[in-house]
Amino acid sequence: TYCAHRPLEDERRMREWQARPAGDREGHPPPPLPSMYFDLAAAADECGDGTGRSHADVLLECVRPGAVFICAAATWVDGCERPCEAGKVHATNVVGPAAVCEAAGRLGATVLYFSSDYVFDGKGEVAECCLEESAPRPLNTYGLSKAQGEAACMAAGGRNVLVLRTAVVYGPEAQGKNFVYQLARKGAAREAMAVQGDHSSSPTYSADLAAAACLLARKLALGEVAGGVYNVAGPEVMSRLEFARRVACC
Numbered sequence: 001t002y003c004a005h006r007p008l009e010d011e012r013r014m015r016e017w018q019a020r021p022a023g024d025r026e027g028h029p030p031p032p033l034p035s036m037y038f039d040l041a042a043a044a045d046e047c048g049d050g051t052g053r054s055h056a057d058v059l060l061e062c063v064r065p066g067a068v069f070i071c072a073a074a075t076w077v078d079g080c081e082r083p084c085e086a087g088k089v090h091a092t093n094v095v096g097p098a099a100v101c102e103a104a105g106r107l108g109a110t111v112l113y114f115s116s117d118y119v120f121d122g123k124g125e126v127a128e129c130c131l132e133e134s135a136p137r138p139l140n141t142y143g144l145s146k147a148q149g150e151a152a153c154m155a156a157g158g159r160n161v162l163v164l165r166t167a168v169v170y171g172p173e174a175q176g177k178n179f180v181y182q183l184a185r186k187g188a189a190r191e192a193m194a195v196q197g198d199h200s201s202s203p204t205y206s207a208d209l210a211a212a213a214c215l216l217a218r219k220l221a222l223g224e225v226a227g228g229v230y231n232v233a234g235p236e237v238m239s240r241l242e243f244a245r246r247v248a249c250c
Contacts, residue, residue: 040072041091044099056096056103067110067217070097070153073146077118080142093145094152101157110160110217113153117167117201117233118143132165132229150229159227162216164209167233168243171206178206179240183247197241202233 043056053061060068074092079085097113104111119136120143136147150163170180186193212232219225238246 038072040070040096040100041088043096044091054099054103056099057106060100060103060107060109064107065104065109066221067112068100068104069112069114069213069217070100071114073114073149075142077140077142080145081140086141089141089145090148093142094149097149098152098156101153101161105157105160108160110162110220111153111157112162112164112213112217113149114213115146115150115163115165115229116143117165119147119150119165122199130231132231154228157227160220161227162213162220163229164213164216165229165231165233166204166209167201168203168240169206169209170203173206179243180247183244187248193244195241195244197239200237200239202235202237203243204232204234208234 038059039055044054047053047055047058049058072092074080074085074089080089101111101113117130118140119138120130120134121137121139122130123137136143136150138144138147153163154161168179170178173181176185183193183195209232216225216230216232220227
């Protein structure tokens, strides 16, 4: 994690450490970046040092990563429809990630941009309408922003970019926000919860998604796979209602 509003100080401390003679670095680990929030929506903004570099440029030049996973996004589907959120959604899901991809590309780093099945309209058979080569046809603002983010990232980062489309991610998480957590809270409180019966997808366990993402990143670095779009989701297609029933029976 990183604070987009203090990039120059972080860079100065890192460069001071890098300037030490190799022998003088022993027993002196590199300075840690502060455990603060990196504002992805501001990634494309100029850092203010007069060089024209973006916050994304400064961050990546400072840490020099081999791979960058863009997990952050504006994901509240209903909230994305609010006109007052339009600028933030576009900056977070499109412009910011593209800036990260462009900065990473200059360093030769791999970038994984996590996208969503919401780029599709869901019409037709899943095996035909939701392939990697299927044309995106989003029905809402969130889906549109992710489709635009996919295109922007691949244009900015070229063959070093992997786009991973996934769906209904569940599993352990500190925030407790995913569908399973919401369902469990409602069940524990014996409260009703409205669940869609006409929306089918492939629920994806977060640990499996993370493993697949790391594997693809390694294979891309080794030249064993090409950059581009990959659909990474669970093995079964089911409605949200069926998924909720299975969770309730656990």
